[in-house]
Amino acid sequence: MIETNPDQLFDAAFLAQLESLSLLARRIVSGKMRAERRSSRFGSSIEFAEYRPFISGDDWRHIDWNAFARWRQLVLKLFVEEEDLHVHLLLDCSASMDWGEPAKFDQARRIVAGLAYITLANLDRAAVMPLGAERYEPWRPSRGKHRFLQLLRYLAQCPVAARRPEPRRLEEAARRWIASQPRRGMVIWVSDLWGADLEDALHALDRLRYARHELAVIQVIDPTETDAGERGEYEVVDEETGAPRKVIVDHRTRAEYRERVEAYQESIRSYCRRHQVALIQTNTRVAAPDLLMQSLLQGGFVK
Amino acid sequence: MNFLWPLAWGLGALALPVIALYLIRTRLQRKPVSTLLFWEHLTPQVYNHSLWRKLRRWVSLALQLLFLLLLVLAIAQPLAAWQTAKPAAVILVLDTSVTMTAADAAPSRWEAALQTVRRRVAHLRLFDEAILVAAGEAPRVLCPWTRSKPALERALKTAAPGGTVSDMRGALALAHHLAAQRKNSEILLVSDGVWEPEPAPEALKEVHFQWVGAKEPVNAGITLFTARRSLAAPGEYQVIGRVAASAPVEAELEVRADGALIDVQKLKLEPGKPWRKTWEGSATGAVRFEARLTEMKRDDLAADNVAQASLPALHPVPVEVVAPPHAFLDAALEALPLVETHRTWPLTALPAAPDPSRLYLFYGCVPPEGFQPSAMLVINPQADGPWGKYDGPLDSALVSETLRDEPILRFVSLDNVRLDKVSGYTPAPGATLFAQYLAGESGGHAEKPLLFGQWKAGAPRWLVQAFGLEDSDFVYRTAFPVLLANLVQSLQPEETEKAPPLPGSVATQLKRAPGTGAPASGPSEAPARSGWLGGASSLPVWWWALVAGALWLPLEWALFHRRITE
Missing domain, CATH: 2.60.40 (Immunoglobulin-like)
Structure with missing residues (x-):
């Protein structure tokens, strides 16, 4: 059962740890640049970028008259535009996330909340996209720590997707989000990555990568999902689709199950290594603040 | 078929929870999972079961119910028709020989025998009678005919092995006598077969044996x-x-x-x-x-x-010599060890009441009338007295017969004794003629008593010598001290x-008597006539089957639950 009370989901200790994490993040970022980041777009900052010939329609106020006096040619003086980073936090809301104790979905929401807090504390814009819960409005990119409490309530009320006959395809969810033309920035996908199959998960990652976002993935699973459980005859039922399977769990079956899970996880790891996608594979037993600290130290999750 | 405890069939209701639990077990347990991603194509699937795997569930249930049925049967204790037809009368003969304490059977032959008897008692039906006989030196009925098992148990507690080997003849005779009193009777003898003396083969007929003891006793x-x-x-x-x-x-x-x-x-x-x-x-x-x-x-x-x-x-034996001094007699007495000699003479000095601890020796006189010591030797009394009638002197006597086995004549040889003068007597009734002589002409060539009297413990002892010491020859003079020694020795207090x-x-030897008709070693089973199939160390086969079933029941359940048997 997922938690909907924000006070229960994000308790005071968790919030207190977020503040210290934000300070850590600030130190890490200041080692490279300040909070302001240069964009590839030109704008109205005070930092000179280059000259460009004046063409019709340009703002004549930007003509460099000193250069005209020297070169007898109208040129425009361009400056580097300063803009804030957009961090898109993709929260997997598929029914498979409603599993375990605590639920994977609760853990994912705590991680998203922590990442959002760090983002807002660094004067960047944070957006939350509930993948799979199409009827739940996404959290538009916003900045300022004053929005954080609203974000927590938003996350607390975020539902998981309803059961459906066919398993939800991760690739389709990613495609839909990309179709909404989000501003390019950093994408952090918090999910269990249990797709329709392995190819579905990898294709979803491909789509996010092809959209020229900087991609990072946090895979959250429940420890019980890596084992087939006690021996016996069972009718296993998919929580997402309600589809049953009658199986016998014995020694051989358990070993085969573990091999499959490990192979799946290894495929995800291999993909991310190959494409330089930051990846953290964790489970619900790991405290969310510890995981966030790991993400800050590991790299790929901070820009 | 009858049952000793028909109420046990109520335990058959245990079949309901067995079936209920089984149905619960056979239903597939519903297990929600977050995804079927890893369960697809996982083998074995239930629908891939072989026919045996599908059937074994029902076989398992059938076996469990079968074992429950057997268990209930065991508790109900079924009786076959022949068992209920006639009441049985069982004569339990328990050997209480000392050899039953042998430890070659764990913990001992005696304990094994007691267990055998207890098992037999436990298998008695309500209408069966039993009697318990202990076969020791003499047979002893420990418990008379009874239908009460507690009474037999109590009597069994009073039994104990004796100190000698049992004489089984009396016990078997008593058992056959008791068997004749009842119809449909049987004799069960629980013994190790070490008997002395062996009973006659006829006594062992119609007897069921239950042997106890090891095959090779070492003792x-x-x-x-x-x-x-x-x-x-x-x-x-x-x-x-x-x-x-x-x-x-x-x-x-x-x-x-x-x-x-x-x-x-x-x-x-x-x-x-x-x-x-x-x-x-x-x-x-x-x-x-x-x-x-x-x-x-x-x-x-x-x-x-x-x-x-x-x-x-x-102990020193005091000898009161009532005679004038006599060199030979005094020397003979002094030569005897542990003899305290006292002399009383004349006869008038003799006290009226004799000392019961003394041997009185009268020579040359006769005891006063009414004087009855506990032991006295009277030599050649010339008068009538308690010894009999004095018949007067005789001459030329030759010893003709001697009771050599009498203790007082041990090592006393009178074969060649020849006497010139003897006295004739007619002994009192009951007197023993220890030695006789053949009289001469004056005696009519008849046998006359030479040494006679009564010399047995528990009664006044007296002995009469029918001649004087002076009238005897050298041979007798060598035998007389031995006779005196025997008399004194016989007066020593008994142990x-x-x-x-x-x-x-x-x-x-701890070996069975060869006449028992049983194998020389190893326990053997007794045939049963009243529903008892038990032996000294074994239970009925059907009982073992039930025990195995009772053990198998939870084991099978655990195995099935753990799917180890799949």
């Missing part, structure tokens, strides 16, 4: 240990010991006299070759000897490892403390 024991004083020299003694074994055994024999170790013998015993030894010594006081067998690797019977023997003390008897050589 060594003292079969003889006795002490006695020398007849010639009462101060000297001999101790005789004998040790035997039923198998090759090495042992150590310790012999103690009044607790002091006098000998230790290392023995290597072989079956059929008993070891013997005689120890000699001298002592006038009482001595208690003890022999103990030790240092044996295995010894099944402990009762024959210790033996005791007692030697009584010698009051007797050592416990030894089990004997038969018990030491």
Whole structure:
């Protein structure tokens, strides 16, 4: 059962740890640049970028008259535009996330909340996209720590997707989000990555990568999902689709199950290594603040 | 079919929870999972079951119900029709021989026998009768005919093994007599078969045996240990010991006299070759000897490892001589050890009441009328008296007959005694004629009493010698001191403390009597007539099946639950 009370989901200790994490993040970022980041777009900052010939329609106020006096040619003086980073936090809301104790979905929401807090504390814009819960409005990119409490309530009320006959395809969810033309920035996908199959998960990652976002993935699973459980005859039922399977769990079956899970996880790891996608594979037993600290130290999750 | 406890069928209701639990088990347990990603194509799937795997569930249930049925049957104790047709009368004969204490059957033959009897008692039906007989030295009814099992149990607690080997003849005769009193009776003899003497083969007919004891008993024991004083020299003694074994055994024999170790013998015993030894010594006081067998690797019977023997003390016997001084008589008395001689003469000095501890010797006079000491020797009385009638003097006598086996005539040889003058008597009724002589012409060539009287313990003893010492020849004068010594010896107080008897050589062998008709070793089963199939160390087969079923029931359940049997 997922938690909907924000006070229960994000308790005071968790919030207190977020503040210290934000300070850590600030130190890490200041080692490279300040909070302001240069964009590839030109704008109205005070930092000179280059000259460009004046063409019709340009703002004549930007003509460099000193250069005209020297070169007898109208040129425009361009400056580097300063803009804030957009961090898109993709929260997997598929029914498979409603599993375990605590639920994977609760853990994912705590991680998203922590990442959002760090983002807002660094004067960047944070957006939350509930993948799979199409009827739940996404959290538009916003900045300022004053929005954080609203974000927590938003996350607390975020539902998981309803059961459906066919398993939800991760690739389709990613495609839909990309179709909404989000501003390019950093994408952090918090999910269990249990797709329709392995190819579905990898294709979803491909789509996010092809959209020229900087991609990072946090895979959250429940420890019980890596084992087939006690021996016996069972009718296993998919929580997402309600589809049953009658199986016998014995020694051989358990070993085969573990091999499959490990192979799946290894495929995800291999993909991310190959494409330089930051990846953290964790489970619900790991405290969310510890995981966030790991993400800050590991790299790929901070820009 | 009848049942001893039909209410046990109520336990059949246990089948309901067994079936219910089974149905619960056979239903697939619903297990929600977050994804079927890893369960797809996972083998084995339930629908891939072989026919046996599908059927084994039902076979398992059927087996469980079958075992429950057997369990209920066991508790209900079914009785076959033939068992209920006739009431049975069981004569339980329990051997209480000392050999039943042998430890070759765990924990002992006796315990094994008790368990056998208890099992038989437990299998008695409500209408069965039983009687319990202990077969010891003499048969003893421990519990009369009864249908009460508690009464038989109580009587069984009073039984104990004895100190000797049982005489089974009396017990078997009693058992057959009891069997004749009841219809459909059976005799069950629980014994180790070590009997002495062996009963007649007819006595063993119609007897069901239940043997106890190991196949190869190993035992060594003292079969003889006795002490006695020398007849010639009462101060000297001999101790005789004998040790035997039923198998090759090495042992150590310790012999103690009044607790002091006098000998230790290392023995290597072989079956059929008993070891013997005689120890000699001298002592006038009482001595208690003890022999103990030790240092044996295995010894099944402990009762024959210790033996005791007692030697009584010698006491001075006062002899009151009522006669004038007589050189030969006085010398003969002085030569005897442990004799205190007193003289009373003339006869008038004799007190009216005799001393019961003294031997009175009258010579040259007759005891006063009414004077009845506990022991007296009267030599040639010339008058009538309690000994009989005096018939006057006779001449030319030759000893014709002697009771050599009488204790007072031990080592007394009268064969060549010739007497010139003797007195004729007509002995009092009841007198024993220890020696007779053939009279001459004056006696009509008839046999006359020479030594006669009564010399038995428990009654006044008197002995009459029908001639004077001066009339005897040299041969008699050598025999007379021996006769006196025998008389004095016979007055020594008898041994009051007797050592416990030894089990004997038969018990030491621990082997069954060959006439039992049973195998020489190993327990055998008794045939059953009243529903009892039990032996000394076994339970009925159907009972073992039920026990196995009861154990198998939870085991099968656990195996099925864990899917180990899949």
